[in-house]
Amino acid sequence: MVHRSVAMQGEDGALRECGLAALAARFGERFSRSAALREQHGHTVTWLANEPPEAVVFPDSTPEVQEIVRQCARHRLPIIPFGTGTSVEGQVNAPAGGVSIDFSRMQAILAVNEEDMDCVVQPGVTRKALNEHLRDKGLFFPIDPGADASLGGMAATRASGTNAVRYGTMREAVVAVKAVMADGEVLTSARRARKSASGYDLTRLLVGSEGTLGIITELTLRLHGIPEAISGGYCPFPDVEAACNAVIMTIQLGIPVARIELLDAAQVKACNVYSNLGLPEAPMLFLEFHGSEGGVAEQSEKFAAIAGDCGGGDFHWSTMAEERTRLWQARHDAYWAAKALRPGASSYSTDVCVPISRLAECVAETRRALEAARLVGTILGHVGDGNFHVLLLVDGQDARERAAVDTFLRDLIARSLAAGGTCSGEHGIGQGKAKYLAAEHGVPAVRAMRLIKRALDPGNILNPGKLFDAAD
Known part of the structure; x- marks a missing residue:
């Protein structure tokens, strides 16, 4: 892969090469231009194109980061911070080339x-x-x-x-x-x-x-x-709307739930296979309560009553750590479980967040939109605060599917914004959602963000190409 910044000619290209040489001399084995390492540091877990940096450097301390930044500023080299590379909107990509600062040695x-x-x-x-x-x-x-x-x-x-x-x-x-x-x-x-x-x-x-x-x-x-006692479990529902209504009622009644997660039927099926759960293949809520032994038992019983009122099945809960750990590990492995539903497909994980009162209708409409578009995907999310995710599994070579995904994503975000929500509850903006920033915040707010960026980073060397769409 030839990076457009690597192909730069003339004075700027020579200046950047000089900066890279200076960093190589200073950091020795902690500086690398290996193609494999650079590609790893442009990693994305969605179908956004991999855009590797020109080099990777591994600092040990804040003073060393200062050295790197000053050298990069002097030689007009972009800087991309890198933690573990798990962000999903292209935050670690290097669209303008430059240096990836890997913090894996700063773990104190x-x-x-x-x-x-x-x-x-x-x-x-x-x-x-x-x-x-x-x-x-x-x-x-x-x-x-x-x-x-x-x-x-x-x-x-x-x-x-x-x-x-x-x-x-x-x-x-x-x-x-x-x-x-x-x-x-x-x-x-x-x-x-x-x-x-x-x-x-x-x-x-x-x-x-x-x-x-x-x-x-x-x-x-x-x-x-650490709480004195923890209870957790799962509860099936006839559809995602009923599950979301139970969430809304739980929050509105002030039950101090610590975790309340939605998995639609497709996601439950995937988790059953991947994590060997054996749950009913129906929309499901995973829940957890923290507090005293009496408190978590009372909260579990109150939720069970709410679930029944909303058409849910039995709430299976336990205070046994092993049972809860198995359930929540399956929830954390949901991305990999869903990918196994369509081996070889490209994955696209996106999220939105809406006011809790609009959650049920937004999730139900999103499920219907998935089916209408004939797309393979799952819905899950941290629905206690109105945040839900859609994981799409797509044949990237199929023009119909690519077009259907583009339309689905545009409509999902429009639906969220119309409900008073946001285009990103927790994934961030990066490259993938930059085009929606102005629609959510308005042109004056984005202009103010740009002014802050320009004031603090006049040379635009800190993770350029992120947050702001070129058209803003």
């Missing part, structure tokens, strides 16, 4: 402040590694996207997960970040205090900016106590 847990229930970590730490470290302290970090993503990447994309209905998203979980800005200076966005009315909220500006405003090299994260 720098501090755990047990009394304050927070911790300080480097960006390469993964969510599973952090929770393994915290287990003996009676604390845990609740944000859990399906992949074992890096915490720096999770902050950059404002990630979410199955626990969001109770514990929030990365927006609520990040107390402060340390970030290297486009000029190589280090910005600390906030202190460790639980709240502040001092100055602009730079933490929220950087969380979700997808590496376009600064490169996160340290995070302070809010932690939670």
Whole structure:
């Protein structure tokens, strides 16, 4: 694959090659221009084209990231931060070439402040590694996207997960970040205090900016106590609309559900085969409650009554950790399970989020649209906060299917926006959803975002080609 930036001629091309040579001399074996490694760092898990960087570098510390950024700024080299590469909207692609900064060597847990229930970590730490470290302290970090993503990447994309209905998203979980800005200076966005009315909220500006405003090299994260008791289980429904109505009623009645996940019949079938579950092949809710032993039992019983009122079957629940773990591992493996429904097909995973009162109609209309378009796909999602996903399995060589997917995605997002929702509940914008940003936020808001980008990154070296469509 020849990258258009690699093919640059003249003064700019020579300047960039000079910068790459300087980085190679400085970082030695921690700098690579291997084709295989570069392609891995342009990885996408959807059908977005792979656009590899010109080189990959592996820093050990914030000062080394500063060195890389200053060298890249001097030589007009784009920079693409890379955690574990699990983002799904092309966030790690390098459409303008440049250098991928891989944070896999920055995996230190720098501090755990047990009394304050927070911790300080480097960006390469993964969510599973952090929770393994915290287990003996009676604390845990609740944000859990399906992949074992890096915490720096999770902050950059404002990630979410199955626990969001109770514990929030990365927006609520990040107390402060340390970030290297486009000029190589280090910005600390906030202190460790639980709240502040001092100055602009730079933490929220950087969380979700997808590496376009600064490169996160340290995070302070809010932690939670491990619950005394946990109950969890599953409940089948006659259709997705009935399942969503049960979700709406559960939330409106104030039942403190920790997780409430929807799987349509196609997704349940896939999980049964992939994870050997043996569940009824019907639309399904997976649920979990956190609290005292009496509390989780009471909450489970209340939900069972709601499910019955909405036409659901029996709610099968348990406090046994092994049973709950098997169920939730199957939920986290749902992407791979769905792919097995159509071996060899390209996958396209997308998500939207709508107000909870509009959830049932939006999910039901989406299921009908899938069937009308004769597309193979599954629906699942973190429906406790109105967020649902569609995983499409497509023959990329079939012109009819490609056209049907384009129409389906356009209509899905239009449906979400018409309901007061968003084009992306947790996947971010990247390249894949840039064309919808103005439709959601309006031209003045996108113009303001562009002005912020220009002010903080005047040379446009930080993850260029992401968030903003060229036509905006």
